[in-house]
Amino acid sequence: MHEMSLALNIVELVAAKAEAAGAERVSEVEIEVGALAGVMAEALAFCFAAAARDTPVEGARLLMRELAGQAKCLACSHCFPVDSLLGQCPECGAYATELIRGRELRVVSLVVDE
């Protein structure tokens, strides 16, 4: 269950950004989660509330945007959507592919001082 440690890192990062901006409370946290980041969105959402307790982030809405995975075939250069690390090129059938999107786990923005 690494979602708890990720949630703690999110809260810590967010609280530091809010403090640096002179804000007292955070009312929204927007994050992007790649489909192949190895993160279970629902579990992260659950942990976020717990991690935010007794911090300026407590009670903030978590806006979680899931990003679809995208891979490029190393054999024929075809780009295609993937939802697992076992991406097989739909054009030529090769498994040798490079993930070009989907591993992101990023804090995009905050809303403070509502």
Next chain:
Amino acid sequence: MCDSCGCSHAVNGVTIVRPGEKQPDHRPGRLLRVEEAVLDKNSAIAEHNRSFFKEKGICALNLVSSPGSGKTTILERTIRALQGELPIAVIEGDQQTLLDAERIDATGVPVVQVNTGTGCHLDAEMVHQALHRLDLAENSLLFIENVGNLVCPAMFDLGEEAKVVIISVTEGEDKPLKYPAMFDAASLCLINKIDLLPHVDFSVERCREYALRVNHRLRFVELSAKSGAGLAAWLDWLRQGH
């Protein structure tokens, strides 16, 4: 039950926007752009560890696998084979006990045990703290034996040069398909306990094929830490700057 595992979509105060769905408006207030990766803190400490390793010419390897694949036995055998050839040290990660550290200690190399308590993986800070307790020689080989877990350790960079994933033939050959993240993150795959192959339904060929589907750059060594078969290929990999 689903209130406790977090599997429900309906978590209070959370909006999950799936690909292709329209994003709701931001709440009123001051919007601050951040655009920062979340593992940043761990990555920063991992980079600190990495530059320390580089400065001292230390090759750090992160050994990952399910519990019971034979990590500690491989280490014991490896240490005994390479001792005298180059300085070796070990960081042992387990949730509880000093048992693995005691086994490594018996080989005579410096070892530090890290107990993660309820934690399911080592993180860069734990390794950093352990490094303060180890007097590492220059140009040495550092093995970091991660907590037995084929999932979470894939996510946490410790500053290592490479991850070595170990699978034993008593596990399913389909593990690479079931737990792809770890095989994707690894540079080398050790297939251990090959002395048991006559007694189990495990196809080394299929295991390799599945793992290559996940990570086409992955290299393999088949060995038995018990009999010593195949050990030479692993030792050669270690000597070649790994």
